[in-house]
């Protein structure tokens with residue numbers, strides 16, 4: 001496939017390495033100073049967007065308007081989700097989004113869902129989420145932590161919302177799920193879910209060792225999206241491999 005990288009930072013570079021290993025060609029690398037219009041002179045099968053929360057929506061609307069199928073990994077844009085969905089429908093386009101492209105994290109999401117269902121009757125246990133990322137990360141909590149928290153809330157009759165603490169655990173009421181975000185040098189990303197009671201603690205943890213997992217997942221997502229129309233997530237990609 002011919003792939004355009006919209007955003008050629010840490011993730012764009014990691015994706016390039018995996019895409020080339022899997023036999024694809026990178027035909028465009030777009031950065032802060034490269035006009036998006038340069039995409040239009042290339043033959044592009046799929047665009048992969050990893051940029052910044054403040055520019056991602058415009059980039060997605062541009063790709064959809066020009067009928068470029070797009071895989072998006074940038075996080076913290078979901079307030080504009082409906083606007084992007086409308087554009088996909090209007091242009092009969094193709095979009096695949098995920099707050100986390102790592103296969104391990106997507107398996108962790110499934111374990112988190114199952115654990116939340118199992119824990120729901122046991123109200124003595126207090127759930128909490130922690131995430132640790134590198135210092136340059138612009139959003140807190142991470143998109144992955146928000147996905148984890150929303151799944152716990154959907155499956156827990158006590159909880160109705162989450163509350164963020166940065167570097168310290170937030171003080172929460174009975175209907176709030178605490179998320180704590182830590183920022184440390186040079187860490188690709190860790191997510192921990194705990195259920196604590198007076199008697200014991202249950203903990204599940206995912207720790208990325210490097211960015212390869214996100215990059216591989218994003219390239220697999222691009223391979224999945226090629227030739228399709230509609231809106232997809234990483235669970236569609238994983239279920240297609242059953």
Ligand code: NAD
Nearest residue numbers: 007008009010011031032050051055073074075099100101
């Ligand atoms: P980075 O800062 O290393 O790279 C961002 C790149 O975007 C830079 O090269 C910058 O020049 C470019 N850019 C800025 N404005 C642009 C514009 N208007 N058009 C095109 N490019 C532009 O960041 P990163 O670590 O590569 O992460 C990028 C995003 O991906 C972040 O939102 C991060 O949270 C997210 N992320 C998601 C996953 C996932 O699995 N979904 C994994 C890792 C990171």
